[in-house]
Amino acid sequence: MHAVPATERDVIVTSLERDGITPIDGLLAPEALAAMQDAYRRVLGHLSWSTTRGFQQTDPYRRMVEDILTLDPTFQALALHPRLQAILREYLGPDYVLTEVKGWETVATRADFHGWHNDAWYDHELPQVPREVKLGLYLTDVQTGHFTYIKGTHVDNRHRHWNDREIADLRDRITDMKGPAGSMFLFDTAGIHRQSSPCLAPRWVVMYNYHDIRVPLQKLDVSAYRYHPLILNSAFLGGLSTEEQRILGFGNRSQYQDAHPLEVRHPRLQSSATWLYQRYLDGEYRLAQTKEALRALRRRLGGS
Numbered sequence: 001m002h003a004v005p006a007t008e009r010d011v012i013v014t015s016l017e018r019d020g021i022t023p024i025d026g027l028l029a030p031e032a033l034a035a036m037q038d039a040y041r042r043v044l045g046h047l048s049w050s051t052t053r054g055f056q057q058t059d060p061y062r063r064m065v066e067d068i069l070t071l072d073p074t075f076q077a078l079a080l081h082p083r084l085q086a087i088l089r090e091y092l093g094p095d096y097v098l099t100e101v102k103g104w105e106t107v108a109t110r111a112d113f114h115g116w117h118n119d120a121w122y123d124h125e126l127p128q129v130p131r132e133v134k135l136g137l138y139l140t141d142v143q144t145g146h147f148t149y150i151k152g153t154h155v156d157n158r159h160r161h162w163n164d165r166e167i168a169d170l171r172d173r174i175t176d177m178k179g180p181a182g183s184m185f186l187f188d189t190a191g192i193h194r195q196s197s198p199c200l201a202p203r204w205v206v207m208y209n210y211h212d213i214r215v216p217l218q219k220l221d222v223s224a225y226r227y228h229p230l231i232l233n234s235a236f237l238g239g240l241s242t243e244e245q246r247i248l249g250f251g252n253r254s255q256y257q258d259a260h261p262l263e264v265r266h267p268r269l270q271s272s273a274t275w276l277y278q279r280y281l282d283g284e285y286r287l288a289q290t291k292e293a294l295r296a297l298r299r300r301l302g303g304s
């Protein structure tokens with residue numbers, strides 16, 4: 001493991017302390033980026049359905065990629081990069097862990113669908129807003145539909161949504177995170193942010209989420225089991241250090257829920273689609289039986 005220069009760590013942590021956001025580079029080799037893009041492209045080729053692994057969709061404009069750490073070892077390697085560990089340890093404390101990794105493709109659209117907000121994840125009864133940091137990674141060139149953040153709004157800022165009129169006096173503090181594929185940035189999720197609009201070309205982004213796993217969660221995330229233990233790929237887990245295992249949550253059952261009920265979104269659509277798929281499979285099976293019976297008949301006739 002390479003030593004991380006204290007000066008680099010201190011500069012980035014100072015930017016997070018002051019502004020709540022900072023770009024970060026040099027964590028990803030070109031071949032690693034290419035591997036990530038290829039894995040992402042394969043998942044985005046299909047909607048997740050039955051035995052087909054693919055993307056999930058919960059709104060008209062975004063396609064969500066789950067379980068990213070299982071797709072390619074480069075995603076996990078980035079999450080555990082030594083430079084990143086040093087920065088997060090300084091800003092979040094020694095007990096931070098990786099709690100979630102999700103990706104999205106935003107389709108090209110002029111819809112303004114994702115307004116100003118900050119993230120809600122912690123128990124709102126806590127006396128202070130706990131720290132949480134996300135690492136954003138673009139897998140496409142992004143010039144529109146980019147991530148936008150209002151600097152300095154991250155200090156003990158309770159969760160809510162804002163409209164453009166409410167942030168009018170803060171516009172001189174807005175920073176736009178644009179850049180080529182491979183661009184990365186760290187941000188404190190208590191700061192006011194959004195995806196800008198319009199998005200004139202498809203945007204691929206991955207978000208790595210880090211916080212202290214001991215912080216009590218809001219009830220919504222507990223009931224949705226959002227921060228369940230990470231789903232990993234055993235082929236990628238060899239040679240991890242004790243600290244890397246801790247960051248990935250090895251053996252940590254604090255967020256595990258026994259026999260958690262599966263969430264069913266759009267139950268009528270689910271039941272209709274299941275019924276239709278069952279009819280399709282039945283028809284496919286009967287057609288195969290008919291074809292086999294005809295082949296057997298031709299064999300008998302040919303032999304008579």
